[in-house]
Amino acid sequence: MIISTWNVNSISVRLPQLIEWLQTHKPSVVCLQETKTVDEKFPLKELAEIGYNCEFYGERSYNGVAILSDRPIMNVRKGFIDGDADSQRRLIEAEVDSVHIINVYIPNGSAVGSSKYEFKMNWLEKLRQHIQHNHDMNKQLVLCGDFNIATEDKDCYNPELVKGTIMVSDAERESLEKIKSLGFVDTFRIKNQESGEYSWWDYRMGCFRRNMGFRIDHVWASQSLAALCDSVLIDRAPRKKERPSDHAPVIATFN
């Protein structure tokens, strides 16, 4: 079973690339972030034509998440249960073949100390409480998406240069670690301890060409599911295309 995640930065712009990518890799599940479209305009038919069911939670211009699968998507939930913080659509969850999937687009946070940073920190705490109250870590559970946090120094291109800034600050990492300590494993790190593998590169300053990136897109799994993890790959191919998303897909394969 392949479970993947991809911040597409507009599903309407990226639809041809997404369709090609789905047909190449045939993932059982792909979690999308930054779809940037209202639900009425989600390209349901085009994706159904290539055999994918879709559940989505979008809004105009910003944010938006979706879960696509070639299998039935069950028990879909959108947003936080208490309804708060739903002004931004960043969370969708479902079950596929008895695997519980939580797809998140964690706020970017702009700059440490800004109001958006405060929103990010609050959202992280809200996510932790949500998982603690609504999920069973003893089940097969996935938390994946664009986390907008590089968890270790080796997950960014120049740790000294970016130390303490957005996506790598201690407070962000600690808040994310609290979620991880509920019982998640970073599947990418099960078999790969190397630095220099990133999932996001800024469009500006030729960052991709110079591999100035961050590994901020993650597939985390509960212990029982992580034990079945075969491989995790960051697929840089779509990032090399014309008009790419600034993020690369992450592909996790489970037995």
Added chain:
DNA sequence: ATGGTGGATGGTCCA
């Protein structure tokens, strides 16, 4: 310290 680029949108906001 600033700017660079890309998407949605229709003058800026967000990343």
